Amino acid sequence: MAVTTVDVTKPHVLIVEGREEELFFGAFSQHLGLKDLQVLPIGGKEQLRRNLRALTLSPRFTEVISLGVVRDANANPGAAFQSVHDALQAANLPAPERPLLPAGDSPRVTVMILPEEGRPGMLEDLCLRAVATDPAMLCVEQYLQCLQQQGLSLPHNLSKAKVQAFLASRPEAGKRLGEAAQAGYWPWDDKAFAQVKKLLQQINSGG
């Protein structure tokens, strides 16, 4: 019976879906020097409601000062925000009125829907915007055009395919989005990441 546990160890917590997001936001917060921010993966949107409740019961959760929740918008950013809002309420946590507007004091809660407010998409779209001017992206687009010209159907999730193709151009190919973040392949200072950067700093400072 393999049993490992994740403990709440820091006063500022960012909740993300899975391992890739954990690595991505962990690398970003490390880049920003945010030492009091802990990134916790607690599962996808289907489990968010019950997993948030479980998180609030964790030892030392009462010591959490600020809490951020990051979720992909996918096709419907409004529905994505609403599901987070409802999950927060079900867990007796402060539920913000809209994305990026903090609510409550104990803890102070902020929600961000990716890639940005009001737009469908996911973390991959945000990363692609950050590298839009990278010369490799021209090759990525050409690669996808080539597939079409060959009569091959494109992948269902084009954003994920583009990220993989882009990362294949880096010195160490084969990394996934989160691992790429750890390797420093995403340009943290690009304006595409400005809102995420602001969110991380805001949570780390308690607001």
Next chain:
Amino acid sequence: MYQSFEMRNFRCFRELTLADLERVNLIAGVNNVGKTALLEALFLHCGAYNPALTLRVNAFRGVESLKIELGRWAETPWDSLFSGFDTSKKVELIGENDTTGRRILRLKVVRQPEELAKIGQFIQHSSGGPEGVLLSSETALVLELEYQEDERRGRYHMILDTKEPRTEPIPPPPPFPAFFLAARVRIPLAEDAARFGKLEVIEQQDVLLRALQVIEPRLRRLAVVVTGGVPTLHGDIGLGRLVPLPLLGEGMARLASLVLAVGNAPNGVVLVDEVENGMHHSILPKMWRAIGEVARQFHTQVFATTHSLECIVAAHKAFTESGVYDFRLHRLDRVKETIRAVTYDQETLAAAIETGLEVR
């Protein structure tokens, strides 16, 4: 069965409320957070009217000797029961039980001369004896247990003086049986044998056999054999002779004591400190299945403590698979100067285990 339990000023607890209690309750928490103390408080509450149980709970911790110093300011054997050793405040234990209702117990060390004199008069009156009973802080240590059940109230006094320790008046038996299995003190062999005998009387001895076969599938039969004057449970594992149960392993002996306690406490309570002691982790789900089945069969409520995540995961798995999730995990957390209880139901415990969140 207890639905909720509250206490004030007991051991390390200024105040604690434990709600949403189930048939089987597992208490987790870091060292020195009060897991054993919670079991002790429940044990005293189960005893209902008997202040002498206060000395038993110290014995469970290995404090067997009783040193009595008389005098108004002398330390009493009960001081450690009071939060911060402050005997100026009463210990209060409140339980909601579906068969016996709400019962409040209050414990206080009686030191004031006027109160001691009153108690002396009360004892003389209730015993009808011709001699006056003189109690003073110089001659006796007195613990008062006051109970309140709906409209009924009463007081019993544990008296330590130059005579034998005694309780006045003699308390009635508790409303239901309760057993305490301490972490470090093994149940005497004769006691386990006697409990097995009681199961035999009601033809329920196979309950223990089935539970122990979980650990030792070769076990065919159990019997009580008197060896060296001590009745001892023996098992037949096909060696052509019976083997004393303790020789079959620590886990066997521990599970036997546990199941015998549960089976001998119908409609009562069994309290187990560090339930995983002596058990290999691979046995734990089966141990919990056995405990759940016997507890259901005898309508016994179980409170157990653990430090082990494997034990918690095993309990969750066993009760989920049983189809009857009559189990709760309660963790004691120290928050600043207070201790609070956090309770996981099936959904939140499943979520915490699946996401790897700490629950201990």
